Amino acid sequence: xxxxxxxxxxxxxxxxxxxxxxxxxxxxxxxxxxxxxxxxxxxxxxxxxxxxxxxxxxxxxxxxxxxxxxxxxxxxxxxxxxxxxxxxxxxxxxxxxxxxxxxxxxxxxxxxxxxxxxxxxxxxxxxxxxxxxxxxxxxxxxxxxxxxxxxxxxxxxxxxxxxxxxxxxxxxxxxxxxxxxxxxxxxxxxxxxxxxxxxxxxxxxxxxxxxxxxxxxxxxxxxxxxxxxxxxxxxxxxxxxxxxxxxxxxxxxxxxxxxxxxxxxxx
DNA sequence: CATTATGTTCTTGG
DNA sequence: CCCAAGAACATAAT
Numbered sequence: 245x246x247x248x249x250x251x252x253x254x255x256x257x258x259x260x261x262x263x264x265x266x267x268x269x270x271x272x273x274x275x276x277x278x279x280x281x282x283x284x285x286x287x288x289x290x291x292x293x294x295x296x297x298x299x300x301x302x303x304x305x306x307x308x309x310x311x312x313x314x315x316x317x318x319x320x321x322x323x324x325x326x327x328x329x330x331x332x333x334x335x336x337x338x339x340x341x342x343x344x345x346x347x348x349x350x351x352x353x354x355x356x357x358x359x360x361x362x363x364x365x366x367x368x369x370x371x372x373x374x375x376x377x378x379x380x381x382x383x384x385x386x387x388x389x390x391x392x393x394x395x396x397x398x399x400x401x402x403x404x405x406x407x408x409x410x411x412x413x414x415x416x417x418x419x420x421x422x423x424x425x426x427x428x429x430x431x432x433x434x435x436x437x438x439x440x441x442x443x444x445x446x447x448x449x450x451x452x453x454x455x456x457x458x459x460x461x462x463x464x465x466x467x468x469x470x471x472x473x474x475x476x477x478x479x480x481x482x483x484x485x486x487x488x489x490x491x492x493x494x495x496x497x498x499x500x501x502x503x504x505x506x507x508x509x510x511x
Numbered sequence: 512c513a514t515t516a517t518g519t520t521c522t523t524g525g
Numbered sequence: 526c527c528c529a530a531g532a533a534c535a536t537a538a539t
Binding site for chain 3: 276490
């Protein structure tokens, strides 16, 4: 699940269950999700302190505490943050359990463990870890977006998915946005006109507004994303069957009627 | 057994 | 340096 909207949902889970609460116990059930920190150091940095207002940056969730340390959570492809009281029996994929005051609790649950938890000792540590990201997709202005597209020769799809260029978008969202903007995913980013960049920005803003509200990418039939699982997948606007390709290393769906492929460059 | 999966990072080669 | 492609990571479903 986890792209920007999903992480936004996890932020709400942490805000409503964790903000202001004391961290009574941190139980690492599978240290395979810890990145650059031991279970012991994580416990020591967190236990006894309280969670502050959580923040999302791109696909990262930043959980600061009043002790100065912050947990940085990345959910990979299969991670989630779920609220459950400490007494609830563990799920098979619960990797880290946070028992909080007031009988609350949250758990980092993740099947594949492709990413996981980091610890930042301070705000400077948070910056060090996340400062390499581009602007957040949910807040970027049209001019900034146009500028970052203009200076890259790679395909639009790969630039929009590149977290160091723009933070928050993943495979599903980028396909959705490009379909709405009527642009083929293989268009070189630096070939996009001002108007085409504006269409990307408009589509991105709408897609993110709606999916952030839902806390996920909706599978509605009016969304391209809702058609990925079909056999055969069809364009939500009707007519054509969707093409399925490998672009920027990821399975990509696009409509041959709505999204004309670029002329192959020859120079 | 092969293929696929909403992510990131590293390597290799052009 | 830029970029694409492939592999790797770990696990489950089809």
